[in-house]
Each structure stands twice: as structure tokens, then as C-alpha cells.
Amino acid sequence: MDETDPQTVGAVETTFAVIGVLQDRGGAGVTEIANELDLSKSAVHKHLATLVDQRCVVQRGDEYRLGLGLFQYGSFVRNGYDVFHKAKPRVRELAEETGEMVWLIVEENGMAMYLFGDGGSLDINVDSLVGTWTHLHLNSGGKAILSQFSEERVREIVDEHGLPRRTARTITDVDELLAELERTRDRGYALNLEEDLTGIHAIGAPIVHREEVQGALSIAGAANRLTEERCHDEYADRLLTAVNDLELNLTYR
Template sequence: MADRQNSNAVKTARTTFEILEELKERNEATVTELTDAFDLSKSSLHNYLTTLEADGYVVKNGNTYEVGLRLLDLGGHARHRQRLYDIAREEVTELAEETGELANLLVEQHGRGVYLHRAHGVDAVKTDSYIGQRVYLHNTGLGNAILAHLPRERIEEILDRHGMPATTENTITDREELFSHLERVREEGVAFDDEARVKGLRCVAVPIVNNNDTVEGAISVSGPTSRFQDERFREELPAKLKSVANVIELNITYT
């Protein structure tokens, strides 16, 4: 009896999070629209939403529901508990100011990349990414910089769990091709994203590796292909990123 109760409790918790994820994907939805996505009656789904609304995790606007700002409180707390965020955010912000582009800080958690910090320079382009967003690791420069410093078994686990979906025609979707690419990233110490996730966007990324040779995350600079050309893309930005990464790594060691 106890096992069945525990199983029901776990299922209820999972359904709660799935409802929140569905609301995030849809931006907003009615009870009827959500009923179509879940194997639940309208009354059961309404009970979930009413509870979430009462606790501030969901907001009701007329007949529609959307994710509430209380989740931002949890996310903000989680971010501030990340030591790398406190150490690297000022360096990443300065990187954006100096390059005039979009600078990013990403970490890996549960096989996905999570943006901890993003800073916009004066010429930075707007993208679909935001702080807290989870992205695949195989199709981003940041993700490749991290994967290149993980054991092959761990990379295999990540790919088994999340797959290698294509987001553009430049996305690597073959495992052996990815491993060959990651070997070059590891040797060169820099990952180049040539429109692998977003058409028209290039990215240069380097890993943040601590004193124990464990990768803590990665930083990058992103911009339009029109500005990320030749020497700037292949030499100037990589050198700048490696210099900033070196400062962050030293601060990780001695802070």
C-alpha cells in the first residue's frame, strides 16, 4: 500500500512539472488546450492549475494560464548558489563591453547546457536564448567546449539521453563526426560554432577548467556571420576569450 502511495505521489509531482513545462512551451494556455496534451480530465487539470496558482507558480489571465514569477525566485536562488556565476559574471560582462557583442556563460547540468549569465555589448544581436534556458550541447560552441573536456562515456550518456537533433543544416548529427570535432576542440582549446544552432549566427567559445582539470563551464562571444569573419573570428576573439578564461580559472583556484 505504501509503495502504491509513493508511486502516486511521484506521478503527481511529475505531472505538476510537466504542466509547467507545457505552459512554458505554449507561453499560455487554457484548461481545454492543456487537457488535449495530458491524459487528465478537465476537473483534475483544473485542480493542478488552481493549486499552482494559489502558490504563485502559475498566473491566470482571463481563461488562460501562464508560468508565474515565483519560479524566477527559485531560478535566481539556484543561480546565485553557483560559485562560477559569482566569479565569472563581471568578466563576462566586461567581455561583452570590450567586444561589443553578446557574451555568455554556460554550465552543464543533467546533460543539457544552462545559461547562467548573458551580457550585451553595444552591437549585440538579439537571439532566442535567455538566462536559465536549457540547450543541447552538441550544436553550440559553448556545449562543444564543455563536451570536449568530458570523458567519452559521459558524452555517450548525454547523447543517449538527449539525442542529436538538427536545428540547422550545419548541425553535427553523427556521433563519430562529433567526437572527431571535439578532439579538435580539445587540442585547440576553442570551439567554433558556424551557424550550428541558429542560422546566421556564429560563436566562439572556450572552456573554464579548474585546477583539477575538471570543466566547470564555458564562456563565449556570439554575433552575426557578417561581423564574425576571417581573423576576427579565427584569431582575435579566441585569443580574447582564452585570456578571460585564464583570469576566471585563476579566480576559481584562489578565491
């Protein structure tokens, strides 16, 4: 591991790296973590012992797993977002109306996080995505959020996080992205036409309160069902109505 950045604390970075391995693997032993991070077993054990003491990791025999102590912190953070509380009923209503997946997405430090979701009539475990990060340019909600930023801020985000390709349709050129964001601002919503996952389309709109973007709502579904035409002709009005109602609730809370 690289712990040479003078602006960071190496021990803290190592702790979060250990947490990352446990998250990715669903649990691991000391040797497995040490090999993954190129650390000594004794160093890994010290970090794990500290995390266990703080109830952020639990030990089962020789295996360590993430603990509910982390859930406590995550729940506290999510509950601090007023848009989370206000958006939940709108997300559920849209999912019931459309039968499709509906998401509340927020931005932090130039990345998007799925803060809340409902799978509609689909047999999908939305909890597997809640709390995960993704690049803003990859999905409709993220592009909707980016459309509210200045060109300078968009370029800063691209410089920091890049424009990684997920499918053949992913936007990977910053000028193409800026043109797409201009179209998004003009019509009030963004489209994701198989740019994140092949076979999936989505439409997203920004949530703006007091001239600041609070996040975005998006509807996602199978491309053969949620066609580009239906996004424009049917789902756009539903989505924008839900967002407008949500913005009013944020204003008159």
C-alpha cells in the same frame, strides 16, 4: 500522458507538464491545457489550484500564467553557482570589448543552459535565452564543455539526448563530434560555424577549476562579422585570457 515509468511519480510529472504548457504558450486556460496534455479538466484544475496555492502560477480570469514563485527558486539555484558570480564581470567586459553577444553556459545532466549573457552593442534581448536549455553539441560553449569529458561520458550524453540537427552544418554523427572535440582540446576553444543558427558564428572556451569543468564562456555574432578567421586570429586570445582570469578568481576567491 505516459505515467507508467516505475521510477517516477506521475502526479509530479503532470504538474511539470502543466508548467511546460504555460511556459510554451505564455499562459493558457484549463481546457487548452487539458487538450494539450490529454487530461481531464478536473485533473488539470487540481494541479493548477496547487500551483496557485504555492505561488508558482497566477490566475487572471480564465487564464493561468507562471508566477514569481518559480523565479524565487530559479534565482536561488543560479546564485548557488560560484562561477555565475565570478563570470558576470568577465561576460560584460567581453561584450563591451567586442560588441558581440557573450554567454556563460553551464552543463547539467547532459544539457546546456544559458546562465548569464550580455548583448554587447547589439539590440538583442538576452533575457529571452537566459534559463533555457539547449543540446551541448549545438553551440561552441557546449562543445567546449564536452571537450573536457571522457569519450565514455560523451557517448552516454549522445545516447540519452541524441544529436538533433538544427542547420545543414550541425554535427549529427558521434564520431565526427568526437573528432571535433579532440580539435577543441588541442587548441583550447570550440567553434560553432552556423551549426545552431544559420548566419551565426561563435567561439567558446571551457572554464575548468580544480580539474572540473564549471561551464564555458562564448562569444557569438553574425557570421559575416565574426568570421572563422577572426575567431582564430582575434577572438580566441581575448576569450582564453578572460577564461584564464576567471579560473584564477575561482581559485583565489
